Amino acid sequence: MPASSSRLSSYRLPAFALALLLLLGVGIASVWGVSSLRTSNEWIGHTYEVINRIEVAERAIRSTEANARAYRLTGHPEFRSQYLIATHQVDTAHEALASAIRDNPAQHARVKRMREAAQAHLVELRRLFDLQELQGAEAARQATNSTLTLRQWNEFDTAASEMRREELRLLDQRKARSDRSATLLSAIVVLGMLLSGGLMISLMVSVTRENKRARRLELEARGAAHEMALSMAQVGELSKQRHELARYSGLLQSCQTLDEIVQLSIDTIRRLVPDASGRFYLIRASQNFHDSVASFGDHLISSPDSLMPADCWALRRGQAHMVSGEEARQLSCAHLDTGTPAPGITSLCLPLSAQGTSIGLLHVSAATDAMDHGSAVDELIGQLAEQLGLAIANLQLRETLRTQSLRDPLTGLFNRRYLEESLARELQRCERRNLPLSVLMLDVDHFKRFNDTHGHAAGDALLGQVGRQIQAGVRAEDIACRYGGEEFTVVLPELDAAGALVRAEQIRRAVEIATVQHLGQQLGPVTMSIGISTFPGDGLTPEVLLQLADATLYRAKAEGRNRVLHVSYDD
Numbered sequence: 001m002p003a004s005s006s007r008l009s010s011y012r013l014p015a016f017a018l019a020l021l022l023l024l025g026v027g028i029a030s031v032w033g034v035s036s037l038r039t040s041n042e043w044i045g046h047t048y049e050v051i052n053r054i055e056v057a058e059r060a061i062r063s064t065e066a067n068a069r070a071y072r073l074t075g076h077p078e079f080r081s082q083y084l085i086a087t088h089q090v091d092t093a094h095e096a097l098a099s100a101i102r103d104n105p106a107q108h109a110r111v112k113r114m115r116e117a118a119q120a121h122l123v124e125l126r127r128l129f130d131l132q133e134l135q136g137a138e139a140a141r142q143a144t145n146s147t148l149t150l151r152q153w154n155e156f157d158t159a160a161s162e163m164r165r166e167e168l169r170l171l172d173q174r175k176a177r178s179d180r181s182a183t184l185l186s187a188i189v190v191l192g193m194l195l196s197g198g199l200m201i202s203l204m205v206s207v208t209r210e211n212k213r214a215r216r217l218e219l220e221a222r223g224a225a226h227e228m229a230l231s232m233a234q235v236g237e238l239s240k241q242r243h244e245l246a247r248y249s250g251l252l253q254s255c256q257t258l259d260e261i262v263q264l265s266i267d268t269i270r271r272l273v274p275d276a277s278g279r280f281y282l283i284r285a286s287q288n289f290h291d292s293v294a295s296f297g298d299h300l301i302s303s304p305d306s307l308m309p310a311d312c313w314a315l316r317r318g319q320a321h322m323v324s325g326e327e328a329r330q331l332s333c334a335h336l337d338t339g340t341p342a343p344g345i346t347s348l349c350l351p352l353s354a355q356g357t358s359i360g361l362l363h364v365s366a367a368t369d370a371m372d373h374g375s376a377v378d379e380l381i382g383q384l385a386e387q388l389g390l391a392i393a394n395l396q397l398r399e400t401l402r403t404q405s406l407r408d409p410l411t412g413l414f415n416r417r418y419l420e421e422s423l424a425r426e427l428q429r430c431e432r433r434n435l436p437l438s439v440l441m442l443d444v445d446h447f448k449r450f451n452d453t454h455g456h457a458a459g460d461a462l463l464g465q466v467g468r469q470i471q472a473g474v475r476a477e478d479i480a481c482r483y484g485g486e487e488f489t490v491v492l493p494e495l496d497a498a499g500a501l502v503r504a505e506q507i508r509r510a511v512e513i514a515t516v517q518h519l520g521q522q523l524g525p526v527t528m529s530i531g532i533s534t535f536p537g538d539g540l541t542p543e544v545l546l547q548l549a550d551a552t553l554y555r556a557k558a559e560g561r562n563r564v565l566h567v568s569y570d571d
C-alpha cells in the first residue's frame with residue numbers, strides 16, 4: 001500500500017501539469033475558435049453585404065431604366081429628375097460593389113462587366129434622353145433600340161447573376177467552415193473539459209488518499225513514539241532492577257548471618273516489587289519439612305509456617321512455579337492457604353538450592369500487574385533466589401566449618417582449643433571488671449566399665465547425652481567444652497565458688513537421674529564427679545585454674561565419685 005501510494009504520488013505532479021496544460025489548451029482553443037467563428041461570421045456578413053450591393057446596383061440600373069422609360073412615355077418632369085438622380089446612383093452602387101469585392105479578382109471582373117453593361121445602357125438612355133429634350137418624346141420613342149437594350153440588359157443580368165451565384169457559393173462555403181469551426185471548438189472544449197476534469201478528479205482522489213495515508217502514518221508514528229517512550233521507561237525500569245540485583249549480589253557477599261541475608265533479600269524483593277509479600281523456608285535436617293525462617297508483607301496469599309515438599313509444585317519439579325488468573329485454578333500449590341490465588345494476584349514459588357541440593361523455598365505473591373511489567377520481574381526474582389540459595393548454602397558451609405573447628409562433633413560442645421582461647425579472654429574480662437570466674441572439671445565415673453559393658457558406640461551416645469545435659473545446665477554466656485575423652489570443662493564467667501557449686505550440683509544431679517537410649521535399650525544411669533576452681537581465690541591464670549579444677553576432680557573421685565568438690569585454699 002505505501003509503495004503504490006508513493007508510485008501514484010510520483011505521477012501526481014505531471015498529471016497536475018497535464019491538467020493545467022489541457023485547461024490552457026481549452027482556453028487557447030476557445031479563443032481561437034471564437035476568433036475563427038467571428039472571422040467566419042464576418043465573411044458571411046460580407047457575403048450578404050456583397051449580395052445586397054449587387055441588388056442595390058441592380059435596383060439603381062432598373063430605377064434609371066424605369067424613370068427614363070416613364071419620362072419618355074409621359075414626359076412628366078418628376079420622372080426626368082428621378083432619372084437624373086438614378087443615373088448617379090448607378091455609379092455609386094457599382095463603386096460600392098467594386099469596393100466590397102476588391103480582394104476577389106473573379107468577382108471584380110464580373111463587377112466590371114456589370115458596370116460596362118450598365119454604362120453602355122446609360123449611354124443609350126442618355127442618347128434617348130437628349131433626343132427627347134431636343135426633338136420630343138415621340139422622336140425618342142422612335143429611336144428606341146429594343147434589341148440593343150435587351151442585349152445590354154442580358155449582359156448586365158448575366159454578370160450580376162454570376163456574381164450572386166458566386167457569392168452564394170462563397171456563403172455556403174463560409175457557413176460550412178463556420179459550422180466546422182463551431183463543431184471543432186465544441187469538441188475541443190468538451191474533450192478538454194472532460195480530460196482535465198478527469199485528471200482533476202483523479203488528482204483530488206489521489207490527494208485525498210495521500211492525506212488519509214499521511215494521517216494514518218502520523219497516527220502510526222505517534223503510536224510508535226508512544227511505544228518507544230513506554231519501552232524506554234521499561235528499559236529504565238529494567239536497568240534500575242538490574243542495578244538493584246547487582247547491589248544485592250554485592251551486599252550478599254558481606255552478610256555474616258542468616259538474618260542479614262534474609263533481611264537484605266526482603267528489602268531487595270520489596271524494591272523490585274513494592275507491594276510484594278512472601279515467606280522464606282529452609283529445609284529441616286530430617287528433609288521432611290520446610291520450616292519458615294522469615295516472612296514479609298501483608299500476605300496477599302498466605303503460606304503456612306511449615307510445608308511438605310509434596311505440597312509445592314516448585315519443590316517437586318525443582319524449578320520456579322508462577323500462577324495467576326485462570327491458570328491458578330488448576331496449578332496452584334497445595335501449601336497456599338487460599339487454595340488458589342485471588343484474582344489479580346500472582347503467586348511465585350522459587351526453590352532455593354545450591355550445587356543441585358535443595359536447601360529451601362522462597363514464596364512471593366504480588367499484584368499481577370506489578371509482577372508482569374517488563375515481564376522480567378519473575379526472572380529477576382528467580383536470579384535473586386539463585387543467589388540467595390548460594391548465599392545460604394555458603395553461610396551454612398561456613399557455619400559448619402566454623403563449628404567443626406571450634407566444636408566437638410560428638411557432643412556439640414566447644415573443643416579444648418576454643419576453651420583455651422576463651423578462658424584466657426573471659427579471665428581478662430573478669431579481672432578488668434573485678435568479677436569472679438569459676439571453672440568446672442567434670443568426668444564420667446567408671447566410663448571405662450560402661451564402655452566395656454555396652455560397647456564404644458553406647459559410650460559415644462552417653463557422652464553425647466552428657467554433653468547436652470551440661471549445655472542445658474549452664475547459661476548462654478557460659479562456655480561448655482569437651483576437654484578430652486569422657487572429661488568436660490565449663491567456664492562460668494562472673495560466678496563465684498558458691499554459685500559454681502550450685503550449678504555443678506544441678507548438672508551432677510541431672511546426669512545421675514538420666515538414662516541413655518541406645519539401640520532400643522535403656523542404659524545407665526551414670527554418675528559424674530566434678531571439681532571446681534575459682535578466680536581469683538584459687539588461681540589467677542587459666543593454667544592454674546584448670547590444673548586446680550582437675551586436681552579437685554581427682555580428689556572427688558578419690559573421695560568416692562558422684563560428687564562436687566571445691567577445695568578452698570584460703571581456708
Ligand SMILES: Nc1nc2c(ncn2[C@@H]2O[C@H](COP(=O)(O)OP(=O)(O)OP(=O)(O)O)[C@@H](O)[C@H]2O)c(=O)[nH]1
Nearest residue numbers: 443444445446447448449451456457459460485486
Ligand atoms: N566410647 C568412648 N570412650 C572413650 C572416649 N574417649 C575416651 N574413652 C574411654 O574412656 C575410658 C576412660 O577410662 P578411665 O580413664 O580409666 O576412667 P574411668 O573408667 O571413667 O574411671 P574413673 O574416671 O576413674 O571413674 C577409656 O576406656 C577410654 O577408652 C570416647 O570418645 N568414646
